[in-house]
Amino acid sequence: xxxxxxxxxxxxxxxxxxxxxxxxxxxxxxxxxxxxxxxxxxxxxxxxxxxxxxxxxxxxxxxxxxxxxxxxxxxxxxxxxxxxxxxxxxxxxxxxxxxxxxxxxxxxxxxxxxxxxxxxxxxxxxxxxxxxxxxxxxxxxxxxxxxxxxxxxxxxxxxxxxxxxxxxxxxxxxxxxxxxxxxxxxxxxxxxxxxxxxxxxxxxxxxxxxxxxxxxxxxxxxxxxxxxxxxxxxxxxxxxxxxxxxxxxxxxxxxxxxxxxxxxxxxxxxxxxxxxxxxxxxxxxxxxxxxxxxxxxxxxxxxxxxxxxxxxxxxxxxxxxxxxxxxxxxxxxxxxxxxxxxxxxxxxxxxxxxxxxx
Amino acid sequence: xxxxxxxxxxxxxxxxxxxxxxxxxxxxxxxxxxxxxxxxxxxxxxxxxxxxxxxxxxxxxxxxxxxxxxxxxxxxxxxxxxxxxxxxxxxxxxxxxxxxxxxxxxxxxxxxxxxxxxxxxxxxxxxxxxxxxxxxxxxxxxxxxxxxxxxxxxxxxxxxxxxxxxxxxxxxxxxxxxxxxxxxxxxxxxxxxxxxxxxxxxxxxxxxxxxxxxxxxxxxxxxxxxxxxxxxxxxxxxxxxxxxxxxxxxxxxxxxxxxxxxxxxxxxxxxxxxxxxxxxxxxxxxxxxxxxxxxxxxxxxxxxxxxxxxxxxxxxxxxxxxxxxxxxxxxxxxxxxxxxxxxxxxxxxxxxxxxxxxxxxxxxxxxxxxxxxxxxxxxxxxxxxxxxxxxxxxxxxxxxxxxxxxxxxxxxxxxxxxxxxxxxxxxxxxxxxxxxxxxx
Numbered sequence: 001x002x003x004x005x006x007x008x009x010x011x012x013x014x015x016x017x018x019x020x021x022x023x024x025x026x027x028x029x030x031x032x033x034x035x036x037x038x039x040x041x042x043x044x045x046x047x048x049x050x051x052x053x054x055x056x057x058x059x060x061x062x063x064x065x066x067x068x069x070x071x072x073x074x075x076x077x078x079x080x081x082x083x084x085x086x087x088x089x090x091x092x093x094x095x096x097x098x099x100x101x102x103x104x105x106x107x108x109x110x111x112x113x114x115x116x117x118x119x120x121x122x123x124x125x126x127x128x129x130x131x132x133x134x135x136x137x138x139x140x141x142x143x144x145x146x147x148x149x150x151x152x153x154x155x156x157x158x159x160x161x162x163x164x165x166x167x168x169x170x171x172x173x174x175x176x177x178x179x180x181x182x183x184x185x186x187x188x189x190x191x192x193x194x195x196x197x198x199x200x201x202x203x204x205x206x207x208x209x210x211x212x213x214x215x216x217x218x219x220x221x222x223x224x225x226x227x228x229x230x231x232x233x234x235x236x237x238x239x240x241x242x243x244x245x246x247x248x249x250x251x252x253x254x255x256x257x258x259x260x261x262x263x264x265x266x267x268x269x270x271x272x273x274x275x276x277x278x279x280x281x282x283x284x285x286x287x288x289x290x291x292x293x294x295x296x297x298x299x300x301x302x303x304x305x306x307x308x309x310x311x312x313x314x315x316x317x318x319x320x321x322x323x324x325x326x327x328x329x330x331x332x333x334x335x336x337x338x339x340x341x342x343x344x345x346x347x348x349x350x351x352x353x354x355x356x357x358x
Numbered sequence: 359x360x361x362x363x364x365x366x367x368x369x370x371x372x373x374x375x376x377x378x379x380x381x382x383x384x385x386x387x388x389x390x391x392x393x394x395x396x397x398x399x400x401x402x403x404x405x406x407x408x409x410x411x412x413x414x415x416x417x418x419x420x421x422x423x424x425x426x427x428x429x430x431x432x433x434x435x436x437x438x439x440x441x442x443x444x445x446x447x448x449x450x451x452x453x454x455x456x457x458x459x460x461x462x463x464x465x466x467x468x469x470x471x472x473x474x475x476x477x478x479x480x481x482x483x484x485x486x487x488x489x490x491x492x493x494x495x496x497x498x499x500x501x502x503x504x505x506x507x508x509x510x511x512x513x514x515x516x517x518x519x520x521x522x523x524x525x526x527x528x529x530x531x532x533x534x535x536x537x538x539x540x541x542x543x544x545x546x547x548x549x550x551x552x553x554x555x556x557x558x559x560x561x562x563x564x565x566x567x568x569x570x571x572x573x574x575x576x577x578x579x580x581x582x583x584x585x586x587x588x589x590x591x592x593x594x595x596x597x598x599x600x601x602x603x604x605x606x607x608x609x610x611x612x613x614x615x616x617x618x619x620x621x622x623x624x625x626x627x628x629x630x631x632x633x634x635x636x637x638x639x640x641x642x643x644x645x646x647x648x649x650x651x652x653x654x655x656x657x658x659x660x661x662x663x664x665x666x667x668x669x670x671x672x673x674x675x676x677x678x679x680x681x682x683x684x685x686x687x688x689x690x691x692x693x694x695x696x697x698x699x700x701x702x703x704x705x706x707x708x709x710x711x712x713x714x715x716x717x718x719x720x721x722x723x724x725x726x727x728x729x730x731x732x733x734x735x736x737x738x739x740x741x742x743x744x745x746x747x748x749x750x751x752x753x754x755x756x757x758x759x760x761x762x763x764x765x766x767x768x769x770x771x772x773x774x775x776x777x778x779x780x781x782x783x784x785x786x787x788x789x790x791x792x793x794x795x796x797x798x
Contacts, residue, residue: 051450055443149545160492161545162472164789252442254472256545259442295447298437315397315406318437322398 003351019198036186041179049178050251056291057182057189058246063271063283064196065239070269071278072200073232074212075125076133079118079140080240080268085260086114086144087241088248089154092163096156103168107188107245114241115234117144122233126226129215141262148257155257164254181250188246192239197280199235208232209278274332276341285340293328297321388432389425389694389705391416392452392460394470399439400573401598403628404679408466409435410670411683414658417668419691421661426695427703438470445470446477453481459708462486462505462690462715468546471504478503483708484715488686489622489645493549497782498716498744499793505715505744507689507737512777514621514643515550515593516769517750519557521619521643522591524764533562538584540604541595543569546623550595556773574600581607594620602632609636619643619752626678630755638757643750646685646734648760650676653729654684678753678760685734692728693718712796716741735766741795748774 003024010016020026044053066080091110095103117140124136148154148161155161168175168184175184199205207228210218219225248255267290275286301317301324304310336343350357393412396405416431425431434455436448445465452460462484465471471491478485479502487495487506495504509517522537523529539554541547551567558565566587568580574596581604584592592613594604601624608615616639620629625642633640650656655676662668663675674680697706697714706714720728720737739746748768753760786793 045454047450047454051447055447149543149548160468160472160549162469164472164475252446252473253476255442256469256472258544259469299451302434315402315437318398318439321437 003348003354005352019194033190036190037183041183046178049182052292052295054178054182054185054251055247056287057185058243058251059268059271059291060284060287061189061192061246062240062243062268063275063287064193064280065236065243066268067272067275067278067280067283068196068200068208068239069232069236070272071276071282072205072212073208073229073236075122075229075232076130077137077236078134078262078265078269079121079137079144080236081260081262081264082140082144083114083118083237083240084244084247084264085148085255085257086117086237087111087244088255088260089148089163089257090114090241091245091249092165093154093156095166103170103249107242107249110245111238111241114244115238118233118237118240119230122230122237125229125233138262141265145257145260160256161258162254162256163248165249168249175250185246185250188242192242193280193284196239200280204228204231270329274329274339276339279339279341281344282339282341285344289332289340294321294325297324387705388430389461390456390458391431391433391690392449392455392463393433393435394438394445394448394452394463394465395435396438396440396466398437399441401440404598404626405440405466406671407626407628407674407677407679408683408686410668410674411680412464412687413683414662414668414670414675415654415684415687415691417662418654418658421667422657426691427698429694429698429703429705431691438465438467440467440469442467442469442473446473449474449477453483456705458705459483461706461708461711462693464488464686464690465491468492475501475504481708482712484712486686486689486715488682488689494778494781494785496743496745496778497793498739498741499795500782500786500791501744502716502741502796503712505739507715507739507745508645508735508747509750510745510748510774511549511621512553512774513745513748513769513771514750515553516557516771516774517767518593518619518621518643518769519554519561520767520769521641521752521764523561526590529561535563535591536587536589537563537565538587538589538592539565539567539595540580540584540592541567541569542574542597542600543571544597546597547595550593550621553774553777554593556777557770560770560773570596570600570604572600573598575603577603577607581611581613584613585611590617592618594618594624596620596624596629599632601629602637605630605633605636605640609633615639616641622678622750625753625760627760628679630760635757637755640755641752641763642755642760644678644753644760645750646678646682647732647751647762648676648678648681648753649733652681652731652733654688654733655681655729657729658684681733685730688728688730688734689715689718689720689737692720692724715739716744716796718746732762732766 005022008023020029062080062084066077069075069077087110090113091106094101094106094109121137121140125133128136155163175181207223210223211225211228215225271286271290274289276282298321301320305317395409396402416433419425420431436452438445438448445467449463460483464486465474468490471485471487474485485504488508491506493510493512495501495506496510523532526532554565568583570577570580596604608618615637618640620642622644625644630637659675663672693711693714694706696717697710701710716739718737718739722736725731735747735749737746748771749766751762751766752764754763
């Protein structure tokens with residue numbers, strides 16, 4: 001009834017090509033952005049902003065990065081954590097050694113450094129595919145954190161290899177409170193997400209998908225395989241690099257190379273799989289599922305145990321939380337193997353017919 | 359089906375809201391202590407021992423003394439899995455629980471300590487890092503909110519060198535000796551490098567540093583190198599499975615365990631029992647003694663374990679890490695008690711407790727009263743010395759338990775102090791901090 005595109009006629013090419021062709025989608029997105037930019041900072045508590053929403057957005061950005069590579073270009077990668085590390089350490093060193101540069105420029109440069117590293121580790125993709133490529137990207141995952149520990153210059157000779165990030169200051173405005181940091185992350189993430197949404201339906205994005213679906217066919221119709229795969233690696237690593245810089249500067253404030261371990265890469269891959277392979281919206285849903293659900297389960301279980309006066313052995317709630325979380329992942333993958341984004345799509349299709357499905 | 363689902367959801371939501379309200383009401387008049395612990399994950403065994411001891415002591419204070427001067431303690435533990443991001447989430451969650459905040463936080467992880475370093479001054483919550491964390495935080499003028507109580511890694515490194523010197527019959531005998539540092543190839547393992555290099559130069563011994571990659575369950579090549587090098591001593595700077603593997607491989611290549619000294623993260627029952635007999639004779643520097651002979655441990659056994667009020671696995675009681683948890687809780691409680699002397703007998707805020715930690719004075723007499731006797735060294739903190747001690751003590755594994763083989767001793771404190779000041783000064787310059795003592 002409400003969600004129906006009937007009657008929305010496209011009268012120009014521009015209208016036909018716009019990012020969100022349905023009016024209701026545009027309104028929904030605007031409302032969402034308004035809520036995120038205005039209502040959330042006004043209403044959310046410090047805990048919500050620092051511990052839940054900021055990491056959610058940072059991980060969503062990293063997930064978009066991996067989704068571009070794995071979901072759109074079909075190249076399996078286990079190196080996202082390492083590319084985040086490159087972004088974080090590059091941004092730290094740029095701010096430290098070139099203080100004249102504005103912070104945002106440093107972030108972009110850090111993303112570009114990550115992109116270069118991504119291209120280097122993407123070279124094997126020209127020859128190997130699928131699971132073998134995943135193993136090749138594992139090399140990045142082990143090599144980069146090792147290098148960052150080994151060469152003390154990267155951490156400015158800190159005895160323990162941990163870097164503490166500098167305050168973020170843009171045109172004299174210091175992003176020091178939880179609300180400000182949240183807004184910084186939100187602005188960067190929304191901008192890059194829109195960019196990604198636009199990119200995947202451009203010539204570049206279509207080339208990625210052609211390579212993903214069948215690389216021989218893509219080559220036959222004239223898509224340069226090498227350039228396409230390497231741009232996918234570059235763009236993906238750029239996104240991961242920016243996410244890493246935000247992870248360090250706006251979320252944790254101090255990071256160590258060991259923090260960007262294989263575990264993190266796997267988490268990002270799970271976000272892609274749960275959220276929906278090949279979907280920008282799914283990246284947000286997946287990141288929300290993987291970062292928020294364990295915390296909610298934990299809070300719920302702790303409160304329930306306290307409420308029913310159960311004297312559980314310590315650690316029981318944490319173990320139960322892991323069990324429930326694992327079971328939920330399996331449940332979702334069985335019910336909807338294409339991820340949460342597919343569920344959303346089904347919901348939209350149903351909404352179009354509601355309330356008179358034929 | 360639908361109705362049932364809805365009913366369950368409503369019930370769950372209601373129960374959560376009710377219990378949350380009830381929990382807050384319970385905690386309003388108590389000194390709430392937020393605990394960022396870990397019992398699952400790769401280091402879960404270590405965390406379980408430490409935090410069981412920690413909670414048992416809080417429980418004991420409530421059961422035996424009726425709280426601190428009548429103010430009961432309450433606490434909540436949040437699982438960090440030894441993960442920095444989860445640690446920050448837990449910290450934020452516990453911080454918002456009650457108005458007075460989580461008292462003082464023991465992160466029990468160097469990574470989480472670093473992640474909280476910038477948050478603590480803003481939130482006015484003190485961090486106590488007992489034997490880990492940022493070494494130069496000893497300088498309270500630069501790090502007013504961080505307390506690496508008792509001893510740090512550099513104290514341990516110089517202490518171990520001194521211990522080896524004593525075994526050799528004096529520091530002058532170290533000249534020309536060969537010492538190997540076998541370390542976990544991580545930030546933690548690299549921590550002692552500058553101090554040991556300086557010591558090698560001062561005392562004239564040869565130092566060779568050999569890295570073991572994480573997790574360290576394969577050390578054939580490292581021990582082959584050690585056998586070829588034929589060192590007089592091996593310093594073991596390991597964590598987790600690496601320690602037991604080092605001891606077993608040492609036995610295999612025939613290196614005497616009596617010539618191996620570990621630091622305190624390489625010196626718990628978890629390490630030596632896993633080495634199955636290969637650990638006999640092995641030394642380790644420690645922050646606290648193991649054993650159940652201390653009156654406070656016997657109180658826990660009598661008043662909590664025997665009555666079923668303890669949540670510890672009874673096998674853990676009296677082990678190195680369990681006792682360390684007990685001591686860590688005691689320091690928090692004593693800091694609150696000290697602060698109560700100034701601010702009154704009521705639940706105190708983090709800012710008031712910080713003053714208590716900075717003016718802590720636990721002398722030998724007080725340790726006797728508390729039933730800790732010689733388990734930990736005496737502690738007297740001040741603004742310029744946030745560790746309050748700097749002492750270590752050596753224990754030897756006799757096949758079934760750790761036995762103390764030295765008095766509380768210190769390494770080269772003057773050198774450590776100088777290096778701490780340099781490092782803290784560098785941090786202050788990087789962060790634009792003007793070093794100064796906090797008042798009140």
